[in-house]
Amino acid sequence: MTISAGTGAKAVLRRYLDALTEGDLTAVAGTFAEDATWSIHGTMPLSGIKRGRSAIMEFLSNAVALYQPGTQTFSFGEITAEDDRAVLEWRVRGTASATGLAYDNSYCGVFRVHDGRITEVREYLDSLHAAQVLFRPPADR
Helix, strand or coil, X not given: XXXXXXXXXXXXXXXXXXXXXXXXXXXXXXXXXXXXXXXXXXXXXCCEEEECHHHHHHHHHHHHHHXXXXXXXXXXXXXXXXXXXXXXXXXXXXXXXXXXXXXXXEEEEEEEEECCEEEEEEEEECHHHHXXXXXXXXXXX
């Protein structure tokens, strides 16, 4: 399978990351297929499958509110890609809005691309750390 430089998994993922770091939500949305899915494993409030471009954009937009303004930072590793898949490792740091605790977590995402758009993301992270830092524990009963 031959993928052109502009629509291949690595090129599409780079466009997504560029748009994300520039805060260009219109360009971010344009990197996803209309029927794309984003899965987060675990049992925290963010876990599950987001289905469709609009659900993914709502998820990404709402994720910003998990951090105190101006504290969230990203660092991205290299993209490894073959055929229609790309793998990316990244790190997120910030101060959680809900708890005031420092957040520092490493992520890995497997991205699938078709016809120049992201069709699937499977995201892996330390979900226990995310749950404990980003979300208030349930009230004692």
